[in-house]
Amino acid sequence: MSSDAALTVELRLAGFWRRFVGLLIDGLIGSFLSAALGGLTAGLGTLAGPAYWVVTLALWQQTIGMRAVGVKVVAEDPGGRVGWEVAVVRTLMQIVSGLVFGLGYLWAAWDPLRQTWHDHVARTLVVRAEEPVVRVPAV
Numbered sequence: 001m002s003s004d005a006a007l008t009v010e011l012r013l014a015g016f017w018r019r020f021v022g023l024l025i026d027g028l029i030g031s032f033l034s035a036a037l038g039g040l041t042a043g044l045g046t047l048a049g050p051a052y053w054v055v056t057l058a059l060w061q062q063t064i065g066m067r068a069v070g071v072k073v074v075a076e077d078p079g080g081r082v083g084w085e086v087a088v089v090r091t092l093m094q095i096v097s098g099l100v101f102g103l104g105y106l107w108a109a110w111d112p113l114r115q116t117w118h119d120h121v122a123r124t125l126v127v128r129a130e131e132p133v134v135r136v137p138a139v
Helices: 016-038 042-060 064-069 084-099 103-109 117-122
Strands: 008-010 071-075 124-128 133-135
Touching: 016 042, 016 064, 016 071, 016 103, 042 084, 064 071, 084 103, 084 117, 103 117, 117 124
Parallel strands: none
Antiparallel strands: 008 133, 071 124
């Protein structure tokens, strides 16, 4: 193989229904955390859901619900890890995605890259969590 040959990495986009089920699981987890911590103080209860999303995305690139359905969040360009800043922006924008009858979430059903509004703003993609396929060009 010559030194100027380019490798390509293929990531499989997560489907709408897979993402939906993961979101339902995360909604249950977020509700539990909010209720449990809200018993201590209202402030903790309010912050529990968003904190759950930010911390799990920044540390593992996926929430527990995403892990259960086999998806993860990657940076749109170059398809790498999501850092703390992106995790915060994406999480805050999820609130906006849900405000207009969930239209921001439903957007993934017809978007060519299956992105929600919060994916567009944070410049992220939700992909299948299996190992990416690396293609080596023929010599």
